[in-house]
Amino acid sequence: MRLEQLQAFLAVAETGNFQQAAQKCGVSQSTISRQVQSLEATVGLSLFHRQGNAKLTLGGDRLLPHAKKICQIWATAEQELTDLQAGKQTELCVAGIPSACAYQLPPILQKFSRTYPNVQLRVTTLGSDRALKVLKDGLIDIAIVMNNPFLTASSEMVITRLYEEKIQLLLPAQHPLSKKEVITWRDLDNFPQAVFKDGYGLQRLVQDQFNRQGIRLNAALELNALEAFRGVVKQGSLIALLPETFLVELNYDSDLVVRSLSEPNLTREIVLVTTIDRIQIPPIQYFCKLAAEMVQQEIPVILKSALSS
Known part of the structure; x- marks a missing residue:
């Protein structure tokens, strides 16, 4: 059963005439007749009485509401796809x-x-x-x-690719490390840190760096909001490795200190991802x-x- 067969069937049912149905569909009468005959062969029943006007048989009458529904669903799908292609998504x-x-x-x-x-x-x-x-x-x-x-x-x-940024260290102003102008990765060994929760790329990036340096990441607290890091670090006991673009505005907070770490620099690349379709x-x-x-x-x-x- 094909869509064009159902459309031909509906056109004949609505006009009561094969010739008028052909005109409505913009095809020849023989095409309409062939489509209806093929549909009848598929369902195994005659769909129209063919003496005089084309009137629905019992089988045609049962098929009619289903054919309307199928064709309407297809018309709706077609319109939605056309709208999508034209940029009319909701x-x-x-x-x-x-x-x-x-x-x-x-x-x-x-x-x-x-x-x-x-x-x-x-x-x-x-x-x-x-x-x-x-x-x-x-x-x-x-x-x-x-x-x-x-x-x-x-x-x-x-x-x-959108941009690349450094990962820098956020410390409370009174932290022992804040007095150092140059902070190495080894300086961070075992200091309690606030880190992102598992599933955040930055958490994995930081953990991998600690592993490469052979030092321990003491993850004392897990968070999932940047603003929460500001408040937690201000309390005075935790430090945090965070993206440079977030730390820019914290340079003006007298209770906090931002430091870059010595080589190797830790950076992350931010990208926009979508799919081909x-x-x-x-x-x-x-x-x-x-x-x-x-x-x-x-x-x-x-x-x-x-x-x-």
Whole structure:
């Protein structure tokens, strides 16, 4: 049973005439007749009385509501796909790491909404690993995450590099290490730290670095919000390794000290990830392009300002 057979059947049922049905469908009468005959052969019943006007048989009458429903479902699906291709999607879902959601995304979302006012934006803060998983599961359209080649190495993924940033040390002003101008990785051995929860790329990056240096990461407290680190470190006993873009504004807090660590530098790469099928949709394509342009313009300005202050 094919869709064009059901459409031919409906046209004849609505007009009561094979010739008029052919005119309505824009095909020849023989084509309509052939489609109806093929449908009758498939169901094993005659669907029309053919003396005079084409009237439905008992079998045709039973098939009619189902044929209408099937054709209506297809018409709706066709319209939705056409709207999607034209950029008329109802929502766009983005998941990002905490720093991106707090600092990079707000101006992007504002500008996007001016161009696509009818697209509802849904933004969720997630760790990198979790964000990439829900992207693969089709629950979001775009992920802004710390790059992890093990999770993004797929032919389905489209990856746009946004920026690279250093990981720096946040300390309470009265901490013993705050008196040192040059802090080495070995200096951090066994000091109690506040760290991101498991599933956040930064937590894995820091742990790997400690392993390479042969020192112990004393994870005394796990958090999942950047602002929480500020409050916890201010209490005076914990330190934290955090992204440079977040720490820029904390340079002005007299209760806190930000220090870079000596070689080797620890950096992370932030990328925007979507999928090949999604990048073809106009609003998603526009969002990706807009994010790349705005972030790549903004980040150097932020870091330059911090260095000059």
